Amino acid sequence: KRSRRLPPGPPAVPLFGNLLWLRNSAADVEPLLLGLFKQYGPIALIRDGVALSDRPRAATSSLLGVTDNIITRANYGPVWRLLRRNLVSETLNHARVKQFAPARAWVRRVLLEKLREEENPNVMEAFQYSMFCLLVLMCFGERLDEPAVRAIEEAERAWLIYISRKLTVFFFLPCVSRHLFRDRLRVAHELRMRQRSLFVPLIEARREYKRLGRQAPEKETTFQHSYVDTLLDVTLPDEGNRPLTNDEIVALCSEFLNAGTDTTSTGLQWIMAELVKNPAVQEKLHAEIQATCRGENEEEEEVSEEKIEGNKMPYLKAVILEGLRKHPPGHFVLPHKAAQDMDVGGYLVPKGATVNFMVAEMGRDEKEWGETAMEFVPERFLEEGGSKLAAVDVYGTKGIKMMPFGVGRRICAGLSIAMLHLEYFVANMVKEFEWKEVPGQEVDFAEKREFTTVMAKPLRPRLVPRRD
């Protein structure tokens, strides 16, 4: 009935067409879209950000009884604003982030220790575990031992794998599929209960810590601040100022852990792979690190956060940006929903349509990045002379040439801390070791889609200590 044209795409056969799509898992979407993109050409870039700030409702939320009151899933509105502001202003603001510096220093030691364990370590495993250690600590304010961190990591992974692989059957006709696939709902429920049983004691411990205030016993493993502390203070004005329930806090903690662990460890793996493959870039970075960290009397043990701040290490920042351009951890952003009919390049994007962006394609577009788009050239982010970062902007305010964190109102809420984590850990890993390619285990840039797009053949370099 619509008078305007829908964007081009494959012929749509009602019902039957939808059923055919169910054969595909989320991992198949990218090659399918790339094929369509080649056939039908690009459409346009969206300008009207607010109209795309909603999220489509996950069909599984109501079936599983999971809350939509989390930042990634909430619609653009007061609850989303409240929760996002709470994370950004209360936990990830500059002063709070500084308070977590000892946590990062501890995780740096944990990471370097893990990397030293084997001659050719599977570095991705070490990155994932270290990022979990860090985010669990920031989330619950407690430095947990390895078995406890591993238990949380496994529970989160099992839940994510299950919802992404086994619950897609509920996207279509949930009223029927809920009966056909009862067992899957049961397993999903058990996995949620597992998550709950691990998180609730930590949340309750934090409630008690807050209640005791100054009288709380001092423990070396307990941090003064945590994300959970801020969540315990949140009240929902539109619901009679009620506090968040434990289930809502569990869901928000799970979101915090998932949003910040795989994304960052994937970014670290791609960047380190490029440094192994491009020894000249690695040496240039190492030279910048040495020049910046030469203490008055002797070499400093770590690349401290003060050294990373500001414009003291432009080459390090250029390396990270180049890594995110060429290998964005997510090849798409999270799904957006059109809040109203929209006109895009003469086509109609109807209200309610799910919209996404081909993030990896943008960063590799030769029209924007020239013939060297598929090469690793951090210098492209530096002004002539190399002493200063060129005016690149991952926020998308000065034009969008790459968007590894998304852009607009739904831009990644953890962008600044994610950049800090990437810079701090990359700098310290290069300071500590020379990263070398192992004959027979050459770096292979083939990609595999998991929750993020990871290396199909995990990076296994030889790490040569740079000091005794």
Ligand code: HEM
């Ligand atoms: C290299 C690391 C990271 C990358 C590449 C990344 C990327 C992204 C992307 C692409 C989105 C979706 C944007 C959209 O839908 O348009 C997103 C959303 C989000 N990210 Fe990140 N992220 C990273 C690290 C983090 C960290 C460390 C945190 C928090 C601790 C975080 C918290 C979030 C949250 C809460 C959202 C949802 C924002 C919303 O819906 O309003 N992320 N991120």
